[in-house]
Amino acid sequence: MVTILEVARKAKVSITTVSRVLNNSSHKVNKRTREQVLKTVKELDYRPNALAKSLLKKCSMTIGVIIPDISNPYYAEIVRGIQDAADRAGYSVLIQNSDLKAERIIQSVYELREKHADGVIFAGGVFHENNLISAMKNLSSRAVVIGRFEGDLPAVRIDNEYAAFIAVQHLVELGHSKIAFVNGATDSSTMADRLQGFMNALVHFNCPLRKEFVVMGALTLSGGYAQVKSLLKKKQRPSAIIMANDQMAFGAVKAIKEAKLLIPEDVAVVGFDNVPLCSYFEPSITSIEIPRYNLGQAAMELLIELIAGNAPKEKIRWFRVDIIKRQSTVPGFGIREKISLLENDIVSGREILKTVTIPKPVH
Amino acid sequence: MVTILEVARKAKVSITTVSRVLNNSSHKVNKRTREQVLKTVKELDYRPNALAKSLLKKCSMTIGVIIPDISNPYYAEIVRGIQDAADRAGYSVLIQNSDLKAERIIQSVYELREKHADGVIFAGGVFHENNLISAMKNLSSRAVVIGRFEGDLPAVRIDNEYAAFIAVQHLVELGHSKIAFVNGATDSSTMADRLQGFMNALVHFNCPLRKEFVVMGALTLSGGYAQVKSLLKKKQRPSAIIMANDQMAFGAVKAIKEAKLLIPEDVAVVGFDNVPLCSYFEPSITSIEIPRYNLGQAAMELLIELIAGNAPKEKIRWFRVDIIKRQSTVPGFGIREKISLLENDIVSGREILKTVTIPKPVH
DNA sequence: TTGAAAGCGCTAACAA
DNA sequence: TTGTTAGCGCTTTCAA
Numbered sequence: 062m063v064t065i066l067e068v069a070r071k072a073k074v075s076i077t078t079v080s081r082v083l084n085n086s087s088h089k090v091n092k093r094t095r096e097q098v099l100k101t102v103k104e105l106d107y108r109p110n111a112l113a114k115s116l117l118k119k120c121s122m123t124i125g126v127i128i129p130d131i132s133n134p135y136y137a138e139i140v141r142g143i144q145d146a147a148d149r150a151g152y153s154v155l156i157q158n159s160d161l162k163a164e165r166i167i168q169s170v171y172e173l174r175e176k177h178a179d180g181v182i183f184a185g186g187v188f189h190e191n192n193l194i195s196a197m198k199n200l201s202s203r204a205v206v207i208g209r210f211e212g213d214l215p216a217v218r219i220d221n222e223y224a225a226f227i228a229v230q231h232l233v234e235l236g237h238s239k240i241a242f243v244n245g246a247t248d249s250s251t252m253a254d255r256l257q258g259f260m261n262a263l264v265h266f267n268c269p270l271r272k273e274f275v276v277m278g279a280l281t282l283s284g285g286y287a288q289v290k291s292l293l294k295k296k297q298r299p300s301a302i303i304m305a306n307d308q309m310a311f312g313a314v315k316a317i318k319e320a321k322l323l324i325p326e327d328v329a330v331v332g333f334d335n336v337p338l339c340s341y342f343e344p345s346i347t348s349i350e351i352p353r354y355n356l357g358q359a360a361m362e363l364l365i366e367l368i369a370g371n372a373p374k375e376k377i378r379w380f381r382v383d384i385i386k387r388q389s390t391v392p393g394f395g396i397r398e399k400i401s402l403l404e405n406d407i408v409s410g411r412e413i414l415k416t417v418t419i420p421k422p423v424h
Numbered sequence: 425m426v427t428i429l430e431v432a433r434k435a436k437v438s439i440t441t442v443s444r445v446l447n448n449s450s451h452k453v454n455k456r457t458r459e460q461v462l463k464t465v466k467e468l469d470y471r472p473n474a475l476a477k478s479l480l481k482k483c484s485m486t487i488g489v490i491i492p493d494i495s496n497p498y499y500a501e502i503v504r505g506i507q508d509a510a511d512r513a514g515y516s517v518l519i520q521n522s523d524l525k526a527e528r529i530i531q532s533v534y535e536l537r538e539k540h541a542d543g544v545i546f547a548g549g550v551f552h553e554n555n556l557i558s559a560m561k562n563l564s565s566r567a568v569v570i571g572r573f574e575g576d577l578p579a580v581r582i583d584n585e586y587a588a589f590i591a592v593q594h595l596v597e598l599g600h601s602k603i604a605f606v607n608g609a610t611d612s613s614t615m616a617d618r619l620q621g622f623m624n625a626l627v628h629f630n631c632p633l634r635k636e637f638v639v640m641g642a643l644t645l646s647g648g649y650a651q652v653k654s655l656l657k658k659k660q661r662p663s664a665i666i667m668a669n670d671q672m673a674f675g676a677v678k679a680i681k682e683a684k685l686l687i688p689e690d691v692a693v694v695g696f697d698n699v700p701l702c703s704y705f706e707p708s709i710t711s712i713e714i715p716r717y718n719l720g721q722a723a724m725e726l727l728i729e730l731i732a733g734n735a736p737k738e739k740i741r742w743f744r745v746d747i748i749k750r751q752s753t754v755p756g757f758g759i760r761e762k763i764s765l766l767e768n769d770i771v772s773g774r775e776i777l778k779t780v781t782i783p784k785p786v787h
Numbered sequence: 788t789t790g791a792a793a794g795c796g797c798t799a800a801c802a803a
Numbered sequence: 804t805t806g807t808t809a810g811c812g813c814t815t816t817c818a819a
Contacts, residue, residue: 062482062540062562064796075806080798088799089804106561111538112484113796116475116811119425123518123539132504132717134497141495144521153539155486155516158507175474176486176516177425198469199425282704311704318706341645341674343681343706354495427812438790443814451815452788476812480795 063107072101083109115177124364125155125173127166129185135306135334135353139184139207142357150365152179163189170196180364184208184357186249205364207356209250215373217360217380221251224349224382225258225303226265228331231347231384232301233266235391237329241274241299243288243309252305255333259303274299278309285309289316293328301329301390307336310346314389330389344388345395352380426470435464446472478540487727488518488536490529492548498669498697498716502547502570505720513728515542526552533559543727547571547720549612568727570719572613578736580723580743584614587712587745588621588666589628591694594710594747595664596629598754600692604637604662606651606672615640615668618696622666637662641672648672652679656691664692664753670699673709677752693752707751708758715743 069076074094081088082098090098101107115121126143128136140156147154155178157169166183170193173181180203190212194201206216225242232240242259245252256275263270273295278288285304292299293316304310310332317328324330324344332339335350359378366373388394432439437457444451445461453461464470478484489506491499503519510517518541520532529546533556536544543566553575557564569579588605595603605622608615619638626633636658641651648667655662656679667673673695680691687693687707695702698713722741729736751757 062796066796076797077799077806077808078804081805084798086799091804094804108534108538110479110540110796112475112479112540113811114798116473116479116796116813117798119811121475130504131494131507132497132501134495134500137497137500138495141493141521144494144519153518153535156507156519158504171471172516175471177473177475282700286704311701315704315706337645338674338701341649341678343678425812429812439813440790440792440815441788444789447814449814454788457788473812476795477814478795479797479812480814482795 062110063105065107065109068098068101068105068107071105072098074098119177120179120368121177122151123153123155123176123178124361124368125157125169125176125178125181127157127159127169127173127181127183129161130158131156134336136185138353139357139360142354142359143182143361144357146358146361146365150361152361152365159185161186163192167192167196170200174198174200179203180205180368182207182357182360182364183210183214184360186251188212203364203367205360205367207360209254211250215363215367215376215378217356217363217378219351219356219380219382221254222258222261224333224351225255226262227382227384228303228333228349229259229262229266229268231386231390232303232329232331233262233268235301235325235329237301238266238268239271239274239297239300240268241271241276241292241302243285243292243302243304243313244275244277245280245305246277255305271297273297278305280306280309282308282312282315285312286316287312289313290319293317293320293322299328301325301331303331305333307332307334307339307346307348310348310389311338311342314342314344314346325388325390325392331384332389335385339385340387347387347390348385350383350385352382356380425473426468428470428472431461431464431468431470434468435461437461482540483542483731484540485514486516486518486539486541487724487731488520488532488539488541488544490520490522490532490536490544490546492524493521494519497699499548501716502720502723505717505722506545506724507720509721509724509728513724515724515728522548524549526555530555530559533563537561537563542566543568543731545570545720545723545727546573546577547723549614551575566727566730568723568730570723572617574613578726578730578739578741580719580726580741582714582719582743582745584617585621585624587696587714588618589625590745590747591666591696591712592622592625592629592631594749594753595666595692595694596625596631598664598688598692600664601629601631602634602637602660602663603631604634604639604655604665606648606655606665606667606676607638607640608643608668609640618668634660636660641668643669643672645671645675645678648675649679650675652676653682656680656683656685662691664688664694666694668696670695670697670702670709670711673711673752674701674705677705677707677709688751688753688755694747695752698748702748703750710750710753711748713746713748715745719743 065076065079069079081090082095144154159165182205184207204214206214247253276288278284304313313330322328332346332348335348339346339348428439428442432442444453445458507517522528545568547570567577569577610616639651641647667676676693685691695709695711698711702709702711
């Protein structure tokens with residue numbers, strides 16, 4: 062590897078001068094000297110050693126991201142938002158998969174500290190606040206959470222209670238009252254919040270709350286399939302089912318079709334995430350849009366502020382969610398004339414909300 | 425940040441001794457001294473500064489991965505394979521998205537060099553060999569490619585020519601001869617190879633090769649939809665279509681259904697990747713299984729060897745591909761009795777191959 | 788068995 | 804305008 066010393070020697074100047082040229086230092090450098098240095102740098106294809114620089118400046122221009130699993134498209138898109146914002150600011154991103162194991166999260170924090178990450182972003186839950194905060198030590202002042210966190214870290218999040226609320230609201234408006242909810246594991250705060258919002262909405266709209274209509278399953282195709290399969294076997298079957306994500310909703314559709322029931326006439330289905338496939342599935346799937354990329358991006362921007370030593374403007378940065386209505390809930394959706402009208406009908410959840418009173422204030 | 429000096433002072437030993445204890449140096453350390461050091465390390469929650477260590481040892485235990493886009497599930501799963509193998513060996517992974525832009529790839533290489541990455545893995549194409557190799561400088565001896573590369577780097581790959589070949593073979597066995605191929609952009613070697621395999625197979629099976637049956641499109645739902653839409657408008661329409669990935673295949677299904685044609689009776693569809701959704705779609709999609717996670721894992725393992733200074737056992741490590749047959753090609757697939765039988769019928773492509781002669785040896 | 792000191796490649800305070 | 808030098812936190816050689 063070429064070092065600054067070799068450049069200096071070849072250019073017949075001191076290493077200080079090379080450093081000054083390369084860093085556009087305010088310290089004056091003679092124009093011809095500067096050119097000479099630049100020429101030599103190019104000739105030797107010299108690149109400064111970021112490790113040495115970081116050691117001295119005490120900032121590595123690297124941040125860490127701790128997520129459950131990068132191969133989960135939900136997190137992959139959040140990460141992409143983080144990376145793009147990081148790139149723009151000159152940061153590199155170190156990704157750690159936790160597979161939702163608390164000890165791996167702690168382990169990752171230690172690694173990040175060793176590599177002197179300038180900050181860290183957590184997404185996807187399973188935090189043991191106290192352990193985590195103490196494991197972070199001084200890193201904890203440069204940490205951002207995407208989602209809910211019981212501790213004292215700045216966060217970027219969507220209102221999951223509200224998201225579940227508008228899902229129910231949409232179904233109630235279509236005349237449903239026997240609404241089931243297939244959730245992920247409620248040790249995730251996201252899932253817990255959605256459950257809360259679901260129940261609040263049932264109360265608000267005077268729908269019966271049946272215990273057997275609230276079940277939990279793996280957030281996968283087969284998880285959704287299995288849970289809905291057994292839901293449909295109950296003597297009282299739901300007329301609508303809200304699934305915790307779109308993968309589960311796709312699984313649900315398979316189960317409902319196998320039971321020879323019609324969607325949405327016999328059973329309506331709502332998903333979460335609004336992945337692109339929702340509009341290509343048959344039936345197309347009504348889903349709650351979650352701005353994943355934007356969440357990641359905002360988290361990174363917030364983190365940059367934190368690293369710069371600025372206090373966050375707000376403790377929690379909220380993002381709005383919308384419901385995208387499609388065939389899986391709206392009977393006759395997609396019939397010729399209506400397509401263009403409805404495809405664009407991205408109903409603003411917040412605005413609808415203004416017209417109703419919900420039982421519990423949304424933040 | 426706590427440094428080794430503080431530990432040394434508190435433990436009343438030299439920094440050398442602390443270092444020796446922490447690195448399990450072969451140099452003898454008195455048992456009581458060792459315990460004292462360990463105790464102090466714990467008390468102060470000291471973590472060695474990896475930056476300083478790297479600077480000295482000239483290895484950062486970090487590798488770079490350059491891919492088109494982490495939010496593309498195809499690459500996300502490769503990356504997960506890389507990360508898991510990296511974790512096991514104590515490496516961190518820096519991910520760079522190129523969005524298939526050559527200048528961003530070069531830019532990423534420079535960044536990786538600055539951060540003193542110990543090695544680099546490329547996946548997803550658009551390489552300009554000479555520029556890339558020279559940009560890497562000495563890094564080029566510790567670089568692995570996933571996929572094809574015209575230069576001289578060790579690679580981990582699947583045989584895309586063969587993959588396309590077995591797709592055609594499967595269709596021919598079902599009686600098709602009017603077979604179309606919707607490919608991605610052929611500046612990707614993967615796509616170029618598949619096209620080659622497709623054409624070889626047509627020749628081999630005496631199918632007519634119609635120019636208008638080979639088209640290119642974006643590797644997305646809408647890309648597949650649009651291309652198939654226009655394919656079906658041609659006077660001679662294909663009886664089977666091979667799509668470059670499953671997303672495109674899902675889009676194709678929508679286009680075919682909208683044309684009021686039956687799948688597979690009027691038009692059969694084959695995808696690539698075999699994402700989980702293939703078996704949940706209606707119809708379920710016949711697809712070529714690609715071992716993404718394994719590719720990533722193998723690439724990382726190979727890179728570790730390279731970093732250790734060992735020459736790779738083989739210049740190219742090949743992975744096999746299989747075709748998973750489902751409703752989108754097999755008429756009557758999924759009729760009650762057959763389900764369990766066929767769902768498990770993961771036909772080994774290689775074995776089938778043994779029974780036929782293909783026009784060009786597969787390595 | 789322990790420690791002093793050199794030095795990895797760089798920046799910045801200070802000197803010339 | 805240029806250069807000398809200290810030192811970031813660590814490992815390792817050499818000396819004790």
